[in-house]
Amino acid sequence: xxxxxxxxxxxxxxxxxxxxxxxxxxxxxxxxxxxxxxxxxxxxxxxxxxxxxxxxxxxxxxxxxxxxxxxxxxxxxxxxxxxxxxxxxxxxxxxxxxxxxxxxxxxxxxxxxxxxxxxxxxxxxxxxxxxxxxxxxxxxxxxxxxxxxxxxxxxxxxxxxxxxxxxxxxxxxxxxxxxxxxxxxxxxxxxxxxxxxxxxxxxxxxxxxxxxxxxxxxxxxxxxxxxxxxxxxxxxxxxx
Amino acid sequence: xxxxxxxxxxxxxxxxxxxxxxxxxxxxxxxxxxxxxxxxxxxxxxxxxxxxxxxxxxxxxxxxxxxxxxxxxxxxxxxxxxxxxxxxxxxxxxxxxxxxxxxxxxxxxxxxxxxxxxxxxxxxxxxxxxxxxxxxxxxxxxxxxxxxxxxxxxxxxxxxxxxxxxxxxxxxxxxxxxx
Numbered sequence: 151x152x153x154x155x156x157x158x159x160x161x162x163x164x165x166x167x168x169x170x171x172x173x174x175x176x177x178x179x180x181x182x183x184x185x186x187x188x189x190x191x192x193x194x195x196x197x198x199x200x201x202x203x204x205x206x207x208x209x210x211x212x213x214x215x216x217x218x219x220x221x222x223x224x225x226x227x228x229x230x231x232x233x234x235x236x237x238x239x240x241x242x243x244x245x246x247x248x249x250x251x252x253x254x255x256x257x258x259x260x261x262x263x264x265x266x267x268x269x270x271x272x273x274x275x276x277x278x279x280x281x282x283x284x285x286x287x288x289x290x291x292x293x294x295x296x297x298x299x300x301x302x303x304x305x306x307x308x309x310x311x312x313x314x315x316x317x318x319x320x321x322x323x324x325x326x327x328x329x330x331x332x333x334x335x336x337x338x339x340x341x342x343x344x345x346x347x348x349x350x351x352x353x354x355x356x357x358x359x360x361x362x363x364x365x366x367x368x369x370x371x372x373x374x375x376x377x378x379x380x381x382x383x384x385x386x387x388x389x390x
Numbered sequence: 391x392x393x394x395x396x397x398x399x400x401x402x403x404x405x406x407x408x409x410x411x412x413x414x415x416x417x418x419x420x421x422x423x424x425x426x427x428x429x430x431x432x433x434x435x436x437x438x439x440x441x442x443x444x445x446x447x448x449x450x451x452x453x454x455x456x457x458x459x460x461x462x463x464x465x466x467x468x469x470x471x472x473x474x475x476x477x478x479x480x481x482x483x484x485x486x487x488x489x490x491x492x493x494x495x496x497x498x499x500x501x502x503x504x505x506x507x508x509x510x511x512x513x514x515x516x517x518x519x520x521x522x523x524x525x526x527x528x529x530x531x532x533x534x535x536x537x538x539x540x541x542x543x544x545x546x547x548x549x550x551x552x553x554x555x556x557x558x559x560x561x562x563x564x565x566x567x568x569x
Contacts, residue, residue: 355513362442362504363449370502
């Protein structure tokens with residue numbers, strides 16, 4: 151009986167052990183299946199991530215290519231700009247040189263205009279010479295006036311001589327001829343003196359008109375040179 | 391060579407200058423009449439004052455005739471003070487010529503003016519010797535008693551044609567040009 155019990159117990163133990171083993175295997179299989187599933191999920195996730203990373207890498211490479219293309223274009227642009235800047239620098243240097251030349255010319259024009267303004271002194275000198283000439287003319291007027299007075303006196307004297315000759319009768323006939331000749335000479339002298347006076351007046355007017363023209367023309371030239379000087383100065387200021 | 395417009399303009403400018411500069415008081419009457427003949431033909435012993443305005447195209451001579459009589463002396467001596475009458479007259483003529491010069495400037499860029507000089511009236515017939523293109527004389531009477539005259543003589547080297555704008559307001563005071 152005991153044996154039966156023992157056998158039964160043993161059989162129960164074995165059955166339990168087998169059951170436990172089966173359960174253990176079943177559990178292990180389930181765990182393995184779960185782990186495999188998780189692994190598959192992870193692999194799938196990793197593959198997806200990998201695919202995304204590959205896409206990003208492709209995009210990055212495209213961007214790198216674009217950037218390299220932009221850099222190359224910028225390099226070209228820079229080279230072109232440097233070339234233009236070089237040309238501009240050369241043009242600027244030429245313009246600065248031109249400006250310096252113009253400045254120098256403006257300075258010289260202003261200087262020349264300023265120097266030529268001293269011509270006014272020359273014109274004034276000519277005008278002073280007119281005064282001197284006119285003084286001489288006045289002196290000739292006075293002398294001619296004196297000559298005219300003498301001639302008038304001679305006419306009177308010759309008239310008196312004629313009267314005295316007439317009184318002397320036949321004895322004075324020769325003297326009357328001389329007195330007549332003297333009167334004729336006095337009349338010619340008087341005419342000559344009048345003509346000389348007229349010439350002096352003509353000379354006065356011509357001399358005055360000419361020298362006033364010179365004086366006024368001198369002032370006109372001086373004023374014009376002043377305008378040239380002002381314009382040259384203004385040009386100089388604008389160039390500075 | 392001087393157009394009728396230019397002659398009229400020169401005459402207008404001269405008469406305007408004479409009216410503004412010769413009367414010593416602004417309200418003094420000033421009557422100006424053109425003369426057919428030279429003013430001084432009957433006054434050979436008189437003196438005249440002559441001035442010249444020069445330009446590139448022409449020269450213009452202005453001759454002022456002052457009678458040496460009591461009314462002239464009295465009128466122009468009022469303001470002379472210690473200045474001799476002749477110097478005063480020279481200054482007045484200079485102002486008058488300056489006014490003409492000023493009014494010609496808008497039409498002729500380059501102008502210059504001489505200083506005045508005194509000549510015998512016997513010289514005036516020889517103005518014709520300068521071969522003027524325009525010669526005209528005017529009798530001027532101030533306050534009905536002071537008689538004087540002005541002659542303008544223009545010798546042109548090129549055709550002159552301009553129309554002066556005489557509508558501008560007259561200035562009552564002029565700049566004194568020292569000589």
